[in-house]
Amino acid sequence: xxxxxxDRRVERLLVAGMVIALLLPVITVAPNRLLSGSGIELHALLxxxxxxxxxxxxxLLIAPFLPRSWPAGAAMAAIALGNGLLxxxxxxxxxxxxxxxxxxxxxxxxxxxxxxxxxxxxxxHLASRMRxxxxxxxxxxxxxxxPALVMLWKGMLDPLSLMQEFFNVQDTLLQATREHLMxxxxxxxxxxxxGAGFGFVAYKRPRLQxxxxxxxxxxxxxxxxxxxxxxxxxxxxxxxxxxxxGIAGIGMAPALVALALYSLLPMTHxxxxxxxxxxxxxxxxxxxxxxxxxxxxxxxELPLALPVFIAGIRITVVQTVGLAAVAAxxxxxxxxxxLFQGLAASAPDQVIxxxxxxxxxxxxxDSLFQLLISTLDAHHDRT
Amino acid sequence: MIELDAxxxxxxxxxxxxxxxxxxxxxxxxxxxxxxxxxxxxTLKLLNRLLDPDRGCVRxxxxxxxxxxxxxxxxxxxxxxxxxxxxxxxxxxxNIAVVPELQKWPRTRIRERVAELLVLLDxxxxxxxxxxxxxxxxxxxxxxxxARALAADPEFLLMDEPxxxxxxxxxxxxxxxxxxxxxxxxxxIVLVTHDLDEAIRLGSRIVIMDQGRIVQQGxxxxxxxxxxxxxxxxxxxxxxxxxxxxxxxxxxxxxxWSAQATGEALGLNATLREALSAFILQGxxxxxxxxxxxxxxxxxxxxxxxxxxx
Amino acid sequence: MKTGRGFLLSLxxxxxxxxxxxxxxxxxHALYPELSQPVYRQDNLTLLLIAHLQIVALxxxxxxxxxxxxxxxxxxxxxxAFRPLAETVLSLVQSIPPVAVLALAVPLLGxxxxxxxxxxxxxxxxxxxxxxxxxxxxxxxxxxxxxxxLGMTRWQTLRRIELPCAMPAIFAGxxxxxVINIGTAALASTVGARTLGLPIIIGLSGFNDAYxxxxxLLVALLAICVDQFFVWMGKSVLPGHRS
Numbered sequence: 001x002x003x004x005x006x007d008r009r010v011e012r013l014l015v016a017g018m019v020i021a022l023l024l025p026v027i028t029v030a031p032n033r034l035l036s037g038s039g040i041e042l043h044a045l046l047x048x049x050x051x052x053x054x055x056x057x058x059x060l061l062i063a064p065f066l067p068r069s070w071p072a073g074a075a076m077a078a079i080a081l082g083n084g085l086l087x088x089x090x091x092x093x094x095x096x097x098x099x100x101x102x103x104x105x106x107x108x109x110x111x112x113x114x115x116x117x118x119x120x121x122x123x124x125h126l127a128s129r130m131r132x133x134x135x136x137x138x139x140x141x142x143x144x145x146x147p148a149l150v151m152l153w154k155g156m157l158d159p160l161s162l163m164q165e166f167f168n169v170q171d172t173l174l175q176a177t178r179e180h181l182m183x184x185x186x187x188x189x190x191x192x193x194x195g196a197g198f199g200f201v202a203y204k205r206p207r208l209q210x211x212x213x214x215x216x217x218x219x220x221x222x223x224x225x226x227x228x229x230x231x232x233x234x235x236x237x238x239x240x241x242x243x244x245x246g247i248a249g250i251g252m253a254p255a256l257v258a259l260a261l262y263s264l265l266p267m268t269h270x271x272x273x274x275x276x277x278x279x280x281x282x283x284x285x286x287x288x289x290x291x292x293x294x295x296x297x298x299x300x301e302l303p304l305a306l307p308v309f310i311a312g313i314r315i316t317v318v319q320t321v322g323l324a325a326v327a328a329x330x331x332x333x334x335x336x337x338x339l340f341q342g343l344a345a346s347a348p349d350q351v352i353x354x355x356x357x358x359x360x361x362x363x364x365x366d367s368l369f370q371l372l373i374s375t376l377d378a379h380h381d382r383t
Numbered sequence: 384m385i386e387l388d389a390x391x392x393x394x395x396x397x398x399x400x401x402x403x404x405x406x407x408x409x410x411x412x413x414x415x416x417x418x419x420x421x422x423x424x425x426t427l428k429l430l431n432r433l434l435d436p437d438r439g440c441v442r443x444x445x446x447x448x449x450x451x452x453x454x455x456x457x458x459x460x461x462x463x464x465x466x467x468x469x470x471x472x473x474x475x476x477x478n479i480a481v482v483p484e485l486q487k488w489p490r491t492r493i494r495e496r497v498a499e500l501l502v503l504l505d506x507x508x509x510x511x512x513x514x515x516x517x518x519x520x521x522x523x524x525x526x527x528x529x530a531r532a533l534a535a536d537p538e539f540l541l542m543d544e545p546x547x548x549x550x551x552x553x554x555x556x557x558x559x560x561x562x563x564x565x566x567x568x569x570x571x572i573v574l575v576t577h578d579l580d581e582a583i584r585l586g587s588r589i590v591i592m593d594q595g596r597i598v599q600q601g602x603x604x605x606x607x608x609x610x611x612x613x614x615x616x617x618x619x620x621x622x623x624x625x626x627x628x629x630x631x632x633x634x635x636x637x638x639x640w641s642a643q644a645t646g647e648a649l650g651l652n653a654t655l656r657e658a659l660s661a662f663i664l665q666g667x668x669x670x671x672x673x674x675x676x677x678x679x680x681x682x683x684x685x686x687x688x689x690x691x692x693x
Numbered sequence: 694m695k696t697g698r699g700f701l702l703s704l705x706x707x708x709x710x711x712x713x714x715x716x717x718x719x720x721x722h723a724l725y726p727e728l729s730q731p732v733y734r735q736d737n738l739t740l741l742l743i744a745h746l747q748i749v750a751l752x753x754x755x756x757x758x759x760x761x762x763x764x765x766x767x768x769x770x771x772x773x774a775f776r777p778l779a780e781t782v783l784s785l786v787q788s789i790p791p792v793a794v795l796a797l798a799v800p801l802l803g804x805x806x807x808x809x810x811x812x813x814x815x816x817x818x819x820x821x822x823x824x825x826x827x828x829x830x831x832x833x834x835x836x837x838x839x840x841x842x843l844g845m846t847r848w849q850t851l852r853r854i855e856l857p858c859a860m861p862a863i864f865a866g867x868x869x870x871x872v873i874n875i876g877t878a879a880l881a882s883t884v885g886a887r888t889l890g891l892p893i894i895i896g897l898s899g900f901n902d903a904y905x906x907x908x909x910l911l912v913a914l915l916a917i918c919v920d921q922f923f924v925w926m927g928k929s930v931l932p933g934h935r936s
Contacts, residue, residue: 005774006773006774007774009774009775010774010775010777010778013775013778014778036800121778121781121782124781125777125778128777217920218917218920221872221916221917221920222912222913222916222917223873223875223876223877223879223880223912223913223916224876225876225879225880225890225893225909225912226876226879226893226908226909226910226912226913226916227909227913228909229893229896229897229905229906229908229909229910229912230906230909230910230913232902232905232906233724233902233906236902249902318788321790322788322789322790322791323790325790325792325793326790326792326880329883329894329897330897336792339792339793339796340796340883342796343796343799343883343884346799348797348799348800351793351796351797351799351800352797354793354796355789355793355796355797358788358789358790358793359788359789359793362788362789363785363788366788431842433838433841433842454844454845454846455844456844457841457842457843457844458843458844459844462839462842462843464835464839464842466835468835468836468838468839470836470839470840470854470858471858472854472857472858481843481845482843482844485843485844485845485849531843
């Protein structure tokens with residue numbers, strides 16, 4: 001298979017990134033949790049049985065410069081190298097933290113993260129070169145992640161600092177997940193309904209559009225931390241009037257209200273846009289065929305508006321996942337709590353432990369919605 | 384004056400132009416016509432170096448156009464396209480003034496020139512100078528496009544299906560405009576179209592292309608009466624050749640001076656095709672002819688139409 | 694709404710609040726009788742506001758240059774090969790909340806102004822690059838082609854035609870970026886930067902709701918004010934080709 005010049009340039013750039021990553025420390029070793037560590041580059045760690053890593057590494061470094069290319073092979077090399085690095089760091093960490101009460105902390109260095117990023121991007125690039133559809137892409141993803149998951153399962157990565165932090169917060173992690181999901185769902189659902197309502201009203205009365213959107217825009221402009229802060233007073237007052245509800249100035253309640261308010265603009269805007277883009281021809285045809293306004297709405301306008309509406313929900317949900325991280329500051333919990341704890345304790349690995357689930361959640365939800373939208377579109381095209 | 388010499392051009396796997404040689408004389412209005420994919424737009428783009436040939440060369444006044452920077456060449460050539468391509472963020476005045484500004488004309492000269500061109504194209508400057516493209520109609524946009532092409536007083540004009548996107552009435556009007564401007568300014572014009580009627584109406588010379596080659600070229604009459612091969616024959620639609628030929632001649636060429644007849648008078652300037660139509664509508668074989676002021680000058684007989692091949 | 698009216702209104706409210714707050718003891722004492730120090734006096738609020746604006750400006754300017762340059766490069770022939778890659782990276786980084794970028798900058802640069810600046814600049818790049826990218830991509834291909842056909846050089850085409858026509862999208866990206874930056878800069882108080890977020894953070898950790906309200910009010914008003922400023926700027930900077 002021949003690669004286009006464009007493909008080659010992308011691959012060479014990623015290879016350049018990998019070379020830079022190799023010059024940076026791939027792990028950092030600190031004597032304990034508080035002190036900062038010193039970095040160790042990959043070449044210092046490649047000895048003994050680890051030398052097999054040189055094969056996929058050299059393959060990847062040389063491949064973009066060869067006349068012919070084999071994307072499947074490069075993909076396998078990337079997967080092997082990524083997982084191999086993980087294995088190597090786990091092994092090295094085990095060596096250095098011998099003994100039950102060892103305080104030594106071995107974390108991933110900047111070189112590791114950069115290398116992982118380049119490998120991931122390379123894999124994505126190779127997948128599109130191989131024209132991988134959903135099924136093949138899934139296979140690729142699974143085969144890329146399985147060795148890592150197996151290593152995780154067998155405890156081979158436990159000695160690493162990131163895993164140590166994980167064990168520290170393990171009990172709270174489940175609760176943090178529940179809280180974060182509660183924040184997202186609890187604010188998204190009312191916001192979707194309200195936003196849809198506002199959007200519908202604005203659609204029927206165009207003169208209100210400017211006011212509604214401008215008002216919500218002002219809400220959107222207010223930074224999240226300020227919004228949380230401003231709600232403390234009113235929510236506390238509400239809590240006094242309704243003592244049984246558990247509403248207070250801090251905690252879940254103001255966070256939910258704030259997040260819902262932030263979702264109003266994108267939802268209203270999306271509803272409006274979704275209804276506006278229904279082709280006038282379809283509406284006229286429906287009326288001409290004798291549909292009542294309600295039938296028209298249910299059978300013509302809503303189905304045609306659905307994909308754009310769901311795209312709006314997707315944007316709102318993704319936005320909320322990120323905003324919910326700040327809610328931890330007012331005691332609403334969620335992954336942000338782990339993040340801020342790590343910040344307060346100067347423990348970067350704990351911070352990463354807070355960030356990683358947020359990123360994964362965002363990517364997962366985003367992909368799910370994308371899948372939903374594309375199946376809807378395909379369904380539309382077929383009917 | 385413009386010469387294409389043994390041009391070859393390939394896009395990917397398709398050979399778009401094959402051994403194409405063409406000479407366009409100064410002051411001509413040459414029309415390139417052919418089905419889609421025949422290479423006519425490609426040929427046009429070779430003239431202002433929007434494309435470069437794989438083999439062969441293009442000469443302007445005997446000099447290879449690759450001698451100068453493409454930007455310098457393009458500023459001396461007017462270019463108008465079907466979708467007009469007016470810059471949406473500039474007013475009509477700013478759009479027309481583009482090339483003169485690139486050539487660093489003094490401000491006052493530019494302003495005069497823009498006003499002059501708007502008048503030439505029958506668009507009152509006071510009304511149109513400060514309008515934006517989205518505020519004027521399609522036909523007006525195309526006129527501005529032509530004005531923009533003429534602004535820097537180029538040596539020649541390239542037009543790529545300029546009137547294709549317009550309704551028939553506007554198209555006819557703009558075709559007349561173009562003929563008038565050509566007569567007035569005497570510029571060399573190379574125009575691409577797929578509409579045979581437009582080609583016959585406008586072109587002093589028609590160049591028929593098919594699959595990257597020139598199949599026949601010459602005045603309209605020659606192509607209609609002596610098609611070079613089956614392709615040209617089919618292209619000009621055999622059933623309409625006679626009527627098209629009539630469209631090439633005017634009543635003034637066949638009128639019997641001072642003869643008498645009854646019926647609604649034909650204009651001296653009308654084409655014989657319009658005369659035929661009048662004969663049929665009025666159900667007669669003979670009609671009077673009047674000049675612009677309505678004065679009776681003669682008559683035209685149906686038989687006179689048959690002499691068209693002479 | 695007449696141009697600038699929103700901006701003048703919000704600016705007035707902001708300035709008024711800034712002046713009134715130091716004298717609002719009575720108000721906050723009534724709302725929070727249990728607090729001994731209801732009004733934030735540890736810093737001069739005006740100086741905090743200026744420091745806040747400084748951080749935002751210092752981070753936004755490089756973000757604008759780099760973001761626009763990147764967006765332009767990726768839509769030129771020389772950079773077109775990297776566009777899908779750029780889009781993947783942009784959407785990936787956009788899924789990281791700004792607070793995380795702040796927190797992750799700390800291990801690199803420690804506490805204080807510099808990690809905040811780095812985080813703000815890096816995060817501010819995204820909406821601007823995205824806006825430039827989508828603005829330039831949305832232009833009809835023939836716009837640039839016509840400009841070249843008339844005799845403009847590539848640089849002239851970019852400067853006089855493509856960038857002005859893509860300006861609404863670029864401007865929207867800059868506006869989004871700066872407004873988000875104001876919020877993130879407030880959060881930067883958690884990593885030791887001196888901004889208007891300081892009263893909020895101190896208030897939250899010290900259970901002093903009054904401080905929180907005062908800080909939040911100023912941050913919110915500042916954000917609205919800057920946003921209105923951009924709205925006003927937008928009307929005068931953007932050409933009249935959109936009716």
